[in-house]
Amino acid sequence: MRYLSLAQSLTRSSRRIRIAGLVALSACLFAAATHPALAQGTNDWSELQRGLYLSRVGDCAACHTADPEKPMAGKYALDTPFGTIWTANLTPDEETGLGEWSADDFWRAMNEGIRRDGAHLYPAFPYTHFTLISRADSDAIYAYLQSLEPISQDVMEPDFPFPLNIRFVLNGWNLINFEDRSFTPDPERSAAWNRGYYIAEGLGHCSMCHSPKNFTGAVKDGDAAYSGGMAEGWLAPALRPGSGGPGLSDWSKDDLMAFLRHGRNSRTAAFGPMAEVIDKSTRHLTDSDLDALATYILDLPESGEAPADSEAIDTDDPAMQTGALVYATQCSACHGPDGEGIPGQFARLKGSSLTQSSDPTTVVRLVLEGVRSVPTEKYPTPHAMPAFDWKLNDAEVAAVATYVRNAFGNSAPAVTADAVAEIREAQ
């Protein structure tokens, strides 16, 4: 470590020189001994590429790159129900980043949620998922992070109230919510499924958003897993049929792979936090990893909990009648008179799992605020849905939301004007 720090401090002013320094350093280390810290400061091209790839699979940049000018330097304000957490600086800066960390330190953080100084990390950092990953993958990510430009950026402590501001209490949280796991392939399942499990439950940490959380903020498992959760005020929809709605029950693997690769498919387009996930993470996945992820997600078992009220609301219902009128005048130009949308451009509402989610938050927010899709190589046009908050009142938004959830063969609970008012207020 001392050598590394020295090399860095000597050459910090220039990246090119710094890399040259590291090359010299690794040569020196190789020559010196067979110390376990050999992996540190590696300049192995394939190891760094693997680390970069895995950091994308884990979508590290989503939370750790707040400013594109300062990649992985953290300080992204993460709002949680308990207060705000500022994300860590992952660059190899000695004072403020991971400059002093060893691969072992990094592994302990990933695997157990414990910082180099022994303090507990708050579980907004998904060590509850990362605990699944292999030591080799942890080391590759570590090597990649250590190869970055060190950026000095101090990160504040969370503004949590007492006693949550005492990191020691996380011992208790971990006792209830954390299990130090490692990945063992299920021989009954295909290699693709196993790889998909490893990605989704490990680095991908999909359930952090797509599952509901308990009162301590931990992801629920069992029947509740993947039945939909909240992310930045948006509903991350259920991925499997059950209490959260129909999930992805009628999505094909091609649908899901196209969605994760291109941000769109013939049914819908990603927006909000998922658009960012696609842009920073899933579009980079290799074909086989994407296939594996889709294989696993589409194989999630149907939840034991019955779907909520599955009877479509009658068309004579006054809300449905108002909703039909609002839909025809405001929505049908893009989404089509029968909710069929335009593949790759405007979302299909007919049969849409998101539209029929038990929790209507996202549907209501879409109508109120509008959203923009993420432009990708295949779909460069940033199609957007305009905001209607200036135009439709709470009752009209509720009516049109109720309508799209119960027209075109859809069925989902009605949305009330009060619910709309609450969501409007919250944003």
Next chain:
Amino acid sequence: MARKLPKREVVIVGFGWTGAIMAEQLTAEGLDVLALERGVWRNTSTDYAVTNAQDEVRYRFRHDLFEQLSRETMTFRNSSDQTALPMRMLGSFLPGTNVGGSGVHWNGITWRFLPSDFVARSHNEERYGPLPEDMTIQDWGVSYEELEPHYTTFEELCGISGKAGNLNGRLQQGGNPFEGPRSKEYPNPPMDMVLAPKLFAEAASGLGYKPFPFPSANMSRAYTNPLGVSLAPCTYCGFCEKFACGNYSKASAPTTILPVLMRRQNFELQTQAMVLRVLKAADGKSVTGVEYITPEGEIIEQPADMVILSTYINHNVHLLMVSGIGQIYDPRSQQGLVGKNYAYQITSGVTVFYDEETHINPFIGAGALGMVIDEFNGDNFDHSGLGFIGGGFIGQTQTNGRPVESLAVPDGTPKFGAGWKKAMRENYGHSVGIGTHGAVMSYRGNYLDLDPTYKDAYGRPLMRMTFDFTENELRMSDYLTDRAVEIAEAMGGREMTVSRRKGPYSIVPYQTTHNTGGHIMGASPADSVTNKYLQHWQMPNLFLTGAGAFPQNPGYNPTGTVAALAYHSAAAIRRSYLRAPGQPMVQA
């Protein structure tokens, strides 16, 4: 004192259709391209949301998408012996501003010109003998055959909906039998016709004509263009011309090119950059860049290896004039070429009124939704003994039923009050308009120069337009109108009104935004400003795109040809110019 910025390889002035086409083509070649646009960025989905874009007051009457005359305008007069006055309100034509330019608010009618249009002088002289002395029409120096692949490129970019009439020389049923041979069918089928164009087509067929669907940049179905950009099917909302389409159903630079162009690292767009002049080298043999002013009033000098002027016709000409590039045309001496051969379009109309059982549903419309005949365009008919050359198309487009603008009432209706309201109620939804759209030849006395009196907001002299319809055009328009009346009679309505175009030309009522000429292209520097690649004859690193290159204005909407000329120019730049930058691609 201007602040001087680092030199760029290509600077494009004006970012409408041709600016975007040139930028796309030249960035694809790897060049570093900076586009300067006087207007602002507009986001298609949200700024033109289908839920609020259909606002007649804002767009049609308060000109939200059009250029601001308080900033720069022109003066106008009908003839050299009059004193020109400033145009203080837009009327006859409606140039756009902002990213995408006028191509954002167009109707979307996308023609190819006839092969004979490109050789208008030699063709007509050969067939009909000497032309009137004051008629200054010219051959273009480029042929239909040379432009054919570029027309195809543009049609595929836009996803034009239409039916070919001539595929590689073989006539096709249902298309325009008069068009030049095309190498490919239109990328999309024609739009779905509503009743009005069907009534027109039926009547025209009965008279022996061959009606066909307007070639339309309104999408008949979802389409992904060769750049990978998607367009959505048209909803026939009836808000094309003078409006922007937030539904991605009308091809424009923002809906077909920008999503790809904006992702390219070697492209930069600077909005609110008002270019005041083009800078010349001391020896006058090249341009060195442009000078623009920021919204804060700072003057910026932007040096460039190559400058492409892609502003609206009048502004391209004006920039040449105020930059001292080339000699301004003088009709008395007939010296000078800048501003020469300004031309326009001549239009007329017939409205057929039906009884109330015939439901036209005019609110189901699109800019280029309709049927048309081409029997009387260009030289598709024998002009012997008619006393004019040129022609135009006769067509029925159901563009809109907008409640303020589109209120046809029969002759004799009071202009206001209860009688007008009654006629309005009775006729809205029961009338069909037929339009004629004719060529305007160029003349010694129709031209652009600088006004001696009036100046713009930046202190530059205004451009002065001197223009009137001549006998050739008025006769031609009457002839077309007579044919339209015959079709209207065969359409079986209750009554009709006929609006003939009479002289003198007035700049007040809206006609078309099809201004042409002023920096015309040609085969020789003796009679043109640019060569056939739109390259300036004397300053080979200066290019001028747009309809200012037209030596005269044929009987079609210009956009297809404007775009084809830009692609033709870009192809030559990529193929030849970049191997010998700064050199003329055609030897004088």
